[in-house]
Amino acid sequence: MRMRSTLGFLAPTILCIASLVVFCASERTPSALAAGAPAETVVKIGTAGPLTGNQAKLGTDARNGAMFAVDELNAQGITVGGKKVKFAIQGEDDQADPKLATAVAQRLVDDKQVMAIVGHNNSSATIPAGKIYDEAGILFITPNASNPTVSQQGFKNFYRIMCTDPIQAAKAATFTVEKLKAKTVVVVDDKTQYGQGLTDMYSKQVEKAGVKVLAREHISDKDSEFGALITAIKAKRPDVFYFGGVYSQAALLKKEAIKQGMKIPFIGGDSVFEPDYMKLGGDITEGDYATALGMDTEKLPKYAGFAAKFKAKYGEIGYVVPYAYDATMVVAEAIKKANALDRKKIAAAKKNIPSYEGITGKVVWDQYGDNSNPVVSLYQVKNGKWAFVE
Amino acid sequence: MIGQQLVNGLVLGCIYAMLALGFSMVFGILRLINFAHGEVFMIGAMVSITVLNLLLAKTGQPVSLLVAGGLLLVTTVAAGLSCGVLGIALERVAYRPLRRAPVLAPLISAIAASIFLQNVAMLVWGRQYIAFPSILPSGGIQIGEAAISWPGVLIVVVSPMLMVALNQFMKRTTIGKSMRATAEDLEVAAYMGIDTDRVIVAAFFVGSVLAGVAGTLVSLYIGATNYFIGFFAIMKAFAAAVLGGVGNLTGAVLGGLLLGLIESFAIGFLPDLTWGFMGTQYKDIFAFIVLVVFLIFRPSGLLGEQASERA
Amino acid sequence: MSEHSSAAGAPFGATRSPHGTRLAVPPNWRRAAATLAILGAPFLVGSLLGNYWVRVMDMAALYVILALGLNVVVGMAGLLDLGYVAFYAVGAYTMALLSSPQLGVHYSFWLLLPVAGVLAAIAGVALGYPVLRLRSDYLAMVTLAFGEIVRIFLNNLDTPINITNGPMGISGISPPYLLGYSLKRNYELFGVELTYTAIFWYLIVALGLATAFLLGRLRDSRIGWAWGAIREDELAARTSGIDIRRLKLYAFGTGAFFAGFAGCIFASFQGFVSPESFTLFESIAVLCMVVLGGIGSLPGVAVGAAVLTVLPESLRGLNDLQQALLGRQYVNGTDLRMVIYSVLLLLVIIFRPQGLLGSEQRRRELTAGRIDSRVGRAGR
Numbered sequence A: 001m002r003m004r005s006t007l008g009f010l011a012p013t014i015l016c017i018a019s020l021v022v023f024c025a026s027e028r029t030p031s032a033l034a035a036g037a038p039a040e041t042v043v044k045i046g047t048a049g050p051l052t053g054n055q056a057k058l059g060t061d062a063r064n065g066a067m068f069a070v071d072e073l074n075a076q077g078i079t080v081g082g083k084k085v086k087f088a089i090q091g092e093d094d095q096a097d098p099k100l101a102t103a104v105a106q107r108l109v110d111d112k113q114v115m116a117i118v119g120h121n122n123s124s125a126t127i128p129a130g131k132i133y134d135e136a137g138i139l140f141i142t143p144n145a146s147n148p149t150v151s152q153q154g155f156k157n158f159y160r161i162m163c164t165d166p167i168q169a170a171k172a173a174t175f176t177v178e179k180l181k182a183k184t185v186v187v188v189d190d191k192t193q194y195g196q197g198l199t200d201m202y203s204k205q206v207e208k209a210g211v212k213v214l215a216r217e218h219i220s221d222k223d224s225e226f227g228a229l230i231t232a233i234k235a236k237r238p239d240v241f242y243f244g245g246v247y248s249q250a251a252l253l254k255k256e257a258i259k260q261g262m263k264i265p266f267i268g269g270d271s272v273f274e275p276d277y278m279k280l281g282g283d284i285t286e287g288d289y290a291t292a293l294g295m296d297t298e299k300l301p302k303y304a305g306f307a308a309k310f311k312a313k314y315g316e317i318g319y320v321v322p323y324a325y326d327a328t329m330v331v332a333e334a335i336k337k338a339n340a341l342d343r344k345k346i347a348a349a350k351k352n353i354p355s356y357e358g359i360t361g362k363v364v365w366d367q368y369g370d371n372s373n374p375v376v377s378l379y380q381v382k383n384g385k386w387a388f389v390e
Numbered sequence B: 001m002i003g004q005q006l007v008n009g010l011v012l013g014c015i016y017a018m019l020a021l022g023f024s025m026v027f028g029i030l031r032l033i034n035f036a037h038g039e040v041f042m043i044g045a046m047v048s049i050t051v052l053n054l055l056l057a058k059t060g061q062p063v064s065l066l067v068a069g070g071l072l073l074v075t076t077v078a079a080g081l082s083c084g085v086l087g088i089a090l091e092r093v094a095y096r097p098l099r100r101a102p103v104l105a106p107l108i109s110a111i112a113a114s115i116f117l118q119n120v121a122m123l124v125w126g127r128q129y130i131a132f133p134s135i136l137p138s139g140g141i142q143i144g145e146a147a148i149s150w151p152g153v154l155i156v157v158v159s160p161m162l163m164v165a166l167n168q169f170m171k172r173t174t175i176g177k178s179m180r181a182t183a184e185d186l187e188v189a190a191y192m193g194i195d196t197d198r199v200i201v202a203a204f205f206v207g208s209v210l211a212g213v214a215g216t217l218v219s220l221y222i223g224a225t226n227y228f229i230g231f232f233a234i235m236k237a238f239a240a241a242v243l244g245g246v247g248n249l250t251g252a253v254l255g256g257l258l259l260g261l262i263e264s265f266a267i268g269f270l271p272d273l274t275w276g277f278m279g280t281q282y283k284d285i286f287a288f289i290v291l292v293v294f295l296i297f298r299p300s301g302l303l304g305e306q307a308s309e310r311a
Numbered sequence C: 001m002s003e004h005s006s007a008a009g010a011p012f013g014a015t016r017s018p019h020g021t022r023l024a025v026p027p028n029w030r031r032a033a034a035t036l037a038i039l040g041a042p043f044l045v046g047s048l049l050g051n052y053w054v055r056v057m058d059m060a061a062l063y064v065i066l067a068l069g070l071n072v073v074v075g076m077a078g079l080l081d082l083g084y085v086a087f088y089a090v091g092a093y094t095m096a097l098l099s100s101p102q103l104g105v106h107y108s109f110w111l112l113l114p115v116a117g118v119l120a121a122i123a124g125v126a127l128g129y130p131v132l133r134l135r136s137d138y139l140a141m142v143t144l145a146f147g148e149i150v151r152i153f154l155n156n157l158d159t160p161i162n163i164t165n166g167p168m169g170i171s172g173i174s175p176p177y178l179l180g181y182s183l184k185r186n187y188e189l190f191g192v193e194l195t196y197t198a199i200f201w202y203l204i205v206a207l208g209l210a211t212a213f214l215l216g217r218l219r220d221s222r223i224g225w226a227w228g229a230i231r232e233d234e235l236a237a238r239t240s241g242i243d244i245r246r247l248k249l250y251a252f253g254t255g256a257f258f259a260g261f262a263g264c265i266f267a268s269f270q271g272f273v274s275p276e277s278f279t280l281f282e283s284i285a286v287l288c289m290v291v292l293g294g295i296g297s298l299p300g301v302a303v304g305a306a307v308l309t310v311l312p313e314s315l316r317g318l319n320d321l322q323q324a325l326l327g328r329q330y331v332n333g334t335d336l337r338m339v340i341y342s343v344l345l346l347l348v349i350i351f352r353p354q355g356l357l358g359s360e361q362r363r364r365e366l367t368a369g370r371i372d373s374r375v376g377r378a379g380r
Helices: A003-027 A058-078 A099-109 A123-136 A148-152 A165-176 A193-208 A229-234 A248-258 A275-283 A303-314 A321-338 A343-351 B001-030 B039-060 B067-097 B104-125 B150-172 B174-184 B186-191 B195-223 B227-243 B249-271 B285-297 C027-048 C050-076 C085-098 C109-131 C135-155 C194-220 C222-232 C234-239 C244-270 C280-293 C296-327 C334-353 C362-365
Strands: A041-049 A082-093 A115-121 A138-142 A158-161 A184-189 A211-217 A239-246 A266-268 A291-292 A357-358 A361-364 A376-382 A385-388 B140-143 B146-149 C015-017 C019-021 C188-189 C190-196
Touching: A003 A361, A041 A099, A041 A123, A041 A321, A058 A082, A058 A303, A058 A321, A082 A099, A082 A148, A082 B285, A099 A115, A099 C050, A115 A123, A115 A321, A115 A343, A123 A138, A123 A148, A138 A321, A138 A343, A148 A158, A148 A193, A158 C019, A165 A291, A165 A376, A165 B039, A184 A193, A193 A211, A193 A275, A211 A229, A211 C015, A229 A248, A229 B001, A229 B249, A229 C027, A239 A248, A239 A343, A239 B195, A248 A275, A266 B140, A266 C027, A275 A376, A275 A385, A291 C019, A291 C234, A303 A321, A321 A343, A321 A357, A343 B140, A343 C222, A343 C234, B001 B039, B001 B146, B001 B150, B001 B174, B001 B195, B001 B227, B001 B249, B039 B104, B039 B227, B067 B104, B067 B195, B067 C334, B104 B227, B104 C135, B104 C280, B104 C334, B140 B150, B146 B150, B150 B174, B150 B195, B174 B186, B174 B195, B174 C244, B186 B195, B227 B249, B227 B285, B227 C135, B249 B285, B285 C109, B285 C135, C027 C050, C027 C194, C050 C244, C050 C280, C050 C296, C085 C109, C085 C194, C085 C244, C085 C280, C109 C135, C109 C244, C190 C362, C194 C222, C194 C244, C194 C296, C222 C234, C222 C244, C280 C296, C280 C334, C296 C334
Parallel strands: A041 A082, A041 A115, A115 A138, A138 A158, A184 A211, A184 A239, A239 A266, A266 A291
Antiparallel strands: A291 A376, A357 A361, A376 A385, B140 B146, C015 C019, C188 C190
């Protein structure tokens, strides 16, 4: 009796689900349904990153970089397997959320025209998405996801352009010891995978060099009031303050520190290396340090020309743009080498490209897909702008 | 360090006290947890920054303390009034239709209103932190080893003034007395000829103005604000109110001050007390823990007010 | 006290009962059609629209289980639990901890399903014991606080000993195995591709059916009727000899059990859990599903869950629409999601508190005492 009524309610529920699915999907028909054969073969490169949310600038910049690359490729007129192809970017939004990242990955993999992926832009999103890409055997290159665990997942077709976080933490550590000559430090992170990854590495490195880590404090990434925390830190009298987290909280921490008269050097990671850091913090940010992955753009020979062309088309150039551009170009290289529109062949072809000289310098890949030629730079706020130090 | 933490705690406590006051005013009369109170606070913070930026665009960076003070005053009044109006709208749209409905309904409505406000704010002002223009001079007062910045001084001076003003308002004005009467017993007050609807609207207005002022002061103090501060604000307001005694206005103030002090000292000494097991990232759940502990063991708070239906 | 007052013209021969719309016994062909729909849906959707949408269907079915569980607490017993996601997290992390490289142990999914449920239920009873005597709104705040506390602990229990791996979450969670075959792989059967999303669809729907069946029986049992009595008039119920405390604990525990159950499924489906997936937002979303669909009504809640999981997908289409019509994206569709939820919630609770499929009885319960002539009908 009950069984039947239970099944009875199931019927409308299933129908509901099915009809809703059809309704919603009809507003977002995947390109696979496009009727008729296109005149030119379209080769899609999927990009995935936060297009909305508080990291929207990162994802949008990355996608624009990829689009710029594709524009150039199309201008060149590439042929694959004897046919002329047109490249296109399929940009997806993962909002830096691992759950959305898996959904986005699934979508991209379902789309049979997508040959490779440039993304994601956040390590926490790249890992779960990577599992789906790995299963599908599709090539994926991240321009900037920098957590070391990504390459430890055993993905078969994963590559990075930027190097990993431990390298920038190590640079900050070396700078702390050698240039700032600190004897004690206080380390604060925002309890995110990124922030804590940085501070773990930094603490280990400075301790090895004999510097004492007086305290490892944490904030939640939604915090804005740091009075009591700074008081507690100030009481320990550290020489240097290292922060692993985003620029907005870094600015607030610095403000509070200055308010309470704590004027020690302040070092952050690449998330602090943002022009908005000075905008939010104001003058008190003068003299603060931040590390950034990759070589300083002034030192890259091809950068100036690239930046000028990009700015003409898209406006401001963001930090990740040249990396996304290079990643897309590497994908194009693999496609050209494979000379076929087959995901597996393209992924295999990439294995035969051991290094690449791009706008961002030379990348040499090791067996995990990491850049075994890493470069990190350190900057300081001078006159309200980031200036290269070393 | 103790002195400095004391100062930090006091400043924070004043803010919590203002929040708890506004919250308790509504709760005392309607026995309703105004979930959206925290979001009103957040909107006060946002509006104050927007208004101040608008003013600064007209006048330029203030040259004297007097001008800065004047700008701040205008900003605070503007933020306070906007929140007051928002509070009235809230009452009208989300709470009045559900007056006297069983508790589940207005609570759901309150949550819905809170989420709505938070997300609208996110759409309007974006997800990033927004900086409060710095128009007060840096530096402040030094009391022994403790430093208190000028915004902090402002908070510690203005909050008691507001609370005293509120106290006088409740004691001497007709509407204030009506509010107290309605808080004691809504039905009897209605029998006595008090226009309870008007009283309720007034309570929402005053409470929301307080929240708006608190929001302005907090963003001045911290130097920035964000669209999600409302959630923590309501939890702390409620925790402070429960701590001091829900519905009891003096209790709200006491609870707020105590909560601020507890939080500050916890951050300072918690890692040492728990041998590093609990670090400073647990700061926010202090309010939650206080809430849970008090509701379980002493629901009437420190100064008394029944919180459970039946034991 | 007739349990089935017939409502002519109601869909599928539905009848109204004190607990909400209940669907009548369908003739055999309807049962066959329903079974066929369940079996065929993933293939149809998968081939027409792509695997992504089958995944959406899977999540919708999972949320149905969650909503059914919350319905026990909110709908049947009338207690507002705003921290429901905490129990979901307990279940998910149970699966994650006991079946991944994190602790190095790998227990079977089938064993962990009830274990996760039981652990969550224990958490529910432990939370409920001290707080259930509080008034509904205080209870709501406490459960809210509890939900947040659990999330913060999950995010921070990686020092000094690493239990939950903090913000990085736990990945590499083993999939379920059936007769030696992993359920999280794609297979080829008679030339047709059986994707793992399809396999999970069958799994989740089967578990969902079991849940609905169990809860239906619970609702019609003595406990269910006792809950109804408590909901309507606690004093009268107490006077009739009902042990309020114990029954509220049952409700909490049962609701928590199913949340843990769902959490376990979620963990093995996604293969990865992190504290970010268990925010207040989730609790509110599930609450919306229950309220919108119909507090107390099993089919209502299921429909609410299905609708609120699938419909937001169309919000993403809003961006393309703006691009096409206005040339620029003014507002991001997905950001509107919570705005829409909150407005819907507000409208429903004011104008139709019993939700889509709730019963008249429910409407009366939720509006008793209201004196707003605009709504039309005064309370009792």
